[in-house]
Amino acid sequence: MTPSPMLEVKLPTLHELPTYVFDTLLSWNIPGLTRSLVGLYGRPDGWLGRLIGHVMSFEHGPVTRWTLEHMDIQPRDRVLDVGCGAGKALELLAHLAPRGFVVGLDHSETMVFQALSRNRARVLAGQLSVRMGDVGRMPFADASFDKVCAIETLYFWPDPRAALEEIHRVLIPGGRVALSLEYTRDASRAGDLSDTLESSAGIRIYSSAEVLELLEAAGFTALRHEAQPSRSNGWLYVEGRKPGH
C-alpha cells in the first residue's frame, strides 16, 4: 500500500517547535507581523524580548552545541560571543574554558541583563563578563581574544564586512572566528522564507559562498565550512583564521 502523504510529514522536535511556529507565522506573509517578530530576535526588548530570550536559549541549543563542537575551545582560551543573546553559549563556553575568560557582547540591554543573570556565579568569580555594544564598534582592545563566535546573529548586522573587520581587530594573530546560522540560502526549502525575511523584515539570508566571501574580504584565511542543508532551515558553520603566528 502506498503511504498517504500525510504520514510523511516530518514532525518538529521539541527544540524545533519554536522555529516551526515562527516559520508558520512568517509563511502568512503579513509584513507588519514579520517585521515585529524578526525585530524581536534582532534586538529583544521589554517583556516579549525577555520571553524570546528564554525561547532562544532553548531553541538555539542544538545549533549552539554544534558550533562549539567545531571551535576546539581550549581550557585557557579567551573567547568572545558576539550577539550573545540570553547567554546560553557563554554558559557552555565557560565550562569549556575554565581557566580562560569568556565575554559576551550584545546591543540589547534586555539580553545583556539576561546573560548576566544566567551566568551570575561565573561573573562573580571573575571568569565571565557581558558588555553592551554594537559589533561594528566593540569596546575591546586589539588582540584581546583567541576565539570569537557569533551564533544566529549575522543576518541582523547592517554592515557585515565592517563587523568582521572589527572581529579581526580584536582577535590575536592566529585567532579564529566562527559564524553559524540556522537560516541559509543553501537549504532547499528555505527559498520562499528567505525572500519573505529579506523583503519584509530587511534582514539578510546568506548562502555559504557569500559568508566565505565576506570572511575573505575582512582578511581571514584558512576558511572552512560545514553545511547541513536538511537541518532546520539550513545549518551553516563557517570558520576563518586571522593570519599570523
Ligand SMILES: C[S@@+](CC[C@H](N)C(=O)[O-])C[C@H]1O[C@@H](n2cnc3c(N)ncnc32)[C@H](O)[C@@H]1O
Ligand atoms: C537571534 S539572536 C541570537 C542570540 C544567541 N546568539 C543565540 O543563538 O541564542 C541575535 C542576537 O544578536 C544581537 N545583535 C543583533 N545585531 C547586533 C549588533 N549589531 N551588535 C550586537 N548585537 C547584535 C541581538 O540583540 C540578539 O540578541
